[in-house]
Amino acid sequence: MRHNKKRVIKICEELTAFLLRMGATEIESKLQREAGHYRLTYRADYTPACRGELEELKEYFNRSGRFGAVEEYWELAGSSDMGDGSELLLIGMMTEQADIQLTDAQVELKLMI
Amino acid sequence: MKRFEHPLSIKPSEMIHRVLLAYGCLLLITGLIVTPPNQLLPQLSAILVSSGVLLSDYFVLGGIGPALVNAGIVTLLALLLSRTQGLSYSGMSIAAIMIMGGFALFGKNPLNTAPILLGNYLFSRYQREPWSRYLYIGLFSTCLAPFVSYLWTALPFSPVINLAIGGLAGIFIGFAIPTVAPHTASFHLGYNLYNVGFAAGFIAIAIMSVLRGFRLDSQSVMFWRKGIDIWLALWLAAGCLALFLLGFILAEQKLSTLWRITRHSGRAIADFVFMDGVGPTFMNMAVMGLLCLGYLLLIGGDLNGPTLGAILTTIGFAAFGMHPRNCAPIAAGVWASTFLLRYQPADPSIQLAALFGFGLAPIAGQFGPIWGFVAGMLHCAIVTTVGSVYGGLNLYNNGFTAGLVALMLVPFIESLKREDESNAA
Numbered sequence: 001m002r003h004n005k006k007r008v009i010k011i012c013e014e015l016t017a018f019l020l021r022m023g024a025t026e027i028e029s030k031l032q033r034e035a036g037h038y039r040l041t042y043r044a045d046y047t048p049a050c051r052g053e054l055e056e057l058k059e060y061f062n063r064s065g066r067f068g069a070v071e072e073y074w075e076l077a078g079s080s081d082m083g084d085g086s087e088l089l090l091i092g093m094m095t096e097q098a099d100i101q102l103t104d105a106q107v108e109l110k111l112m113i
Numbered sequence: 114m115k116r117f118e119h120p121l122s123i124k125p126s127e128m129i130h131r132v133l134l135a136y137g138c139l140l141l142i143t144g145l146i147v148t149p150p151n152q153l154l155p156q157l158s159a160i161l162v163s164s165g166v167l168l169s170d171y172f173v174l175g176g177i178g179p180a181l182v183n184a185g186i187v188t189l190l191a192l193l194l195s196r197t198q199g200l201s202y203s204g205m206s207i208a209a210i211m212i213m214g215g216f217a218l219f220g221k222n223p224l225n226t227a228p229i230l231l232g233n234y235l236f237s238r239y240q241r242e243p244w245s246r247y248l249y250i251g252l253f254s255t256c257l258a259p260f261v262s263y264l265w266t267a268l269p270f271s272p273v274i275n276l277a278i279g280g281l282a283g284i285f286i287g288f289a290i291p292t293v294a295p296h297t298a299s300f301h302l303g304y305n306l307y308n309v310g311f312a313a314g315f316i317a318i319a320i321m322s323v324l325r326g327f328r329l330d331s332q333s334v335m336f337w338r339k340g341i342d343i344w345l346a347l348w349l350a351a352g353c354l355a356l357f358l359l360g361f362i363l364a365e366q367k368l369s370t371l372w373r374i375t376r377h378s379g380r381a382i383a384d385f386v387f388m389d390g391v392g393p394t395f396m397n398m399a400v401m402g403l404l405c406l407g408y409l410l411l412i413g414g415d416l417n418g419p420t421l422g423a424i425l426t427t428i429g430f431a432a433f434g435m436h437p438r439n440c441a442p443i444a445a446g447v448w449a450s451t452f453l454l455r456y457q458p459a460d461p462s463i464q465l466a467a468l469f470g471f472g473l474a475p476i477a478g479q480f481g482p483i484w485g486f487v488a489g490m491l492h493c494a495i496v497t498t499v500g501s502v503y504g505g506l507n508l509y510n511n512g513f514t515a516g517l518v519a520l521m522l523v524p525f526i527e528s529l530k531r532e533d534e535s536n537a538a
Contacts, residue, residue: 002240002242059387059388060387060388067200067201067203067206067384068195068200068205068206068246068247068248068249069203069205069249069382069384070246071246071247071291071294071295072249072250072253072291072294072295072298072308073295073298073308073381073382074295075295075296075298075299076298076299076303076381076382079299079302079303085383085388086303086378086381086382086383087382089382089383089384089387089388090382092387093382
């Protein structure tokens with residue numbers, strides 16, 4: 001995959017924008033570089049009104065298959081301050097594995113890229 | 114005996130493959146039925162050797178039947194390529210395959226697209242990655258196929274050398290566009306759905322400038338079939354109705370799912386198959402097809418290779434960003450601009466501007482119908498002049514124009530927004 005580091009940076013930007021839009025007041029992030037992939041962990045609080053959108057996030061991630069859209073559009077990740085659905089779908093396509101844990105007060109995202 | 118498979122028991126990716134296969138077969142079989150057998154090969158040959166420069170209506174150059182046969186062959190080859198590369202089908206697959214069939218009614222054919230796809234393949238080999246990662250960009254890149262045809266016919270050398278130079282140019286195009294397309298997406302921030310058309314436009318300008326340096330120039334042509342054949346309109350409407358019915362069954366007879374699609378802005382990448390499911394997506398595609406046909410009937414337009422191609426392209430992109438709510442303001446803007454500008458709604462380039470202007474649908478979806486209307490008006494003004502820059506050799510002329518409009522308009526709209534105080538921190 002070309003521009004690996006740049007892609008990971010853009011994913012971080014996009015997820016930060018998304019969590020801020022979800023009303024987060026505190027975001028913790030951790031990026032680990034491992035053999036052949038990156039592991040990204042995000043923890044944040046959110047406003048209850050946004051729970052529906054966070055649940056929808058599970059729909060966007062964890063899609064197995066080759067969809068062929070990533071190479072044309074990967075630069076769109078993190079390109080706006082909206083953190084909206086279309087860019088999250090793009091991240092879902094760029095992610096090998098995703099685990100999303102949602103509690104009443106906090107969301108935890110674990111991605112393998 | 115194999116039992117009847119209920120549509121709901123078929124996986125979405127497989128269902129999309131079958132629908133695209135049916136689409137390709139329908140084009141091919143219809144073309145074969147309406148063409149007298151003794152005329153098929155000569156008329157198909159006329160299409161294959163034409164330059165494909167905008168606007169080369171294959172309904173004029175080869176006849177309706179051979180044009181549909183050409184579209185069917187191109188569609189089925191594209192589908193075969195995506196299948197053999199193991200791609201899973203989604204909204205983008207529908208857009209990529211349907212646009213191939215659409216533009217094979219006015220510019221693409223199996224011969225002039227092959228070198229570009231070879232270049233795309235070589236790019237993936239050079240990157241040591243599977244071709245599947247780049248194949249859809251490759252399919253969209255065939256919008257510059259007229260360059261290949263043009264060099265085959267315009268160069269002053271022997272046919273073999275002309276073939277070699279045209280082929281090499283195609284390989285270069287196929288190799289170059291995957292490097293440019295991701296960057297152009299970030300220019301317009303996903304507000305132009307025809308992103309590769311935008312990328313290809315820049316490459317086309319560069320190549321055309323070089324060719325003009327060698328005193329080689331291309332001029333746009335105007336082969337345009339007037340009028341609407343009733344049988345063709347009914348054929349298209351029947352296809353849309355069948356697609357709607359299939360979508361309705363797949364959506365478990367819930368029409369409300371169709372309305373839910375319109376909540377998306379359509380900004381790339383809005384893959385409706387992922388976001389709302391295959392049933393609502395098929396219904397949306399069918400509705401968009403019928404609305405496009407209705408628009409042409411309303412303005413007294415024509416149903417020929419380019420406009421049918423535009424409708425098929427819109428149906429495809431109705432799985433990847435377009436829906437009635439974000440497209441209507443664009444069409445209204447293009448139509449209204451004809452009262453101010455020197456054009457008529459039924460002028461060939463304006464008919465195409467209205468249908469292909471839907472590439473700007475995300476602007477209406479994100480910023481509201483008024484900005485969509487403005488985008489449509491701007492698109493109409495620019496598209497009529499920009500094609501001459503590359504001598505009509507970029508088939509996605511409207512895609513390039515839409516990119517320019519989005520590039521100018523989106524930063525302007527965003528600069529007018531006031532920061533929401535609750536999110537100001």
